Amino acid sequence: MNTFFVILLIAAMVMVVVSLVRGVVAFLQSTKIDLESGEQVDATEMQLKQNRAMMARVKWQAVAIIIIAIMLAVAS
Template sequence: MQIFLTILLVAAMIATVFFLIRGIVAFLRTTEADLMGDGPNQSGLKQNKAMQGRIVMQAAAVLIVVLLLLLSR
């Protein structure tokens, strides 16, 4: 069981880094025209999606660490 959780933890960590990089790339591609419009723009929506994904993956990683700590006692 611990090996399975460790593999899931590594996968969650890799997914967190993936979403982090995806959000940074979306941020760097933001143009001045994107910032001048009214309401949400495509760049902002991509950044928000990346941040939401990163938060979900971080939460999953924390929960897996808690489970591993509980099982190791």
């Protein structure tokens, strides 16, 4: 049972890193576009993509914390 939770935890941690990298890449592309085009009034598509990636990161971190809490509850 513990092995199952460890595998789930590792998968959640990988998804956190993937979401983080996607968000940072979207941020860098958004910044480059803003610098080349001047000021932006509304959020661009890249900024919205960055926001979605960062929200996904927060969700995966919450999943990882929940898995750790379950593992601790089962272990005690």
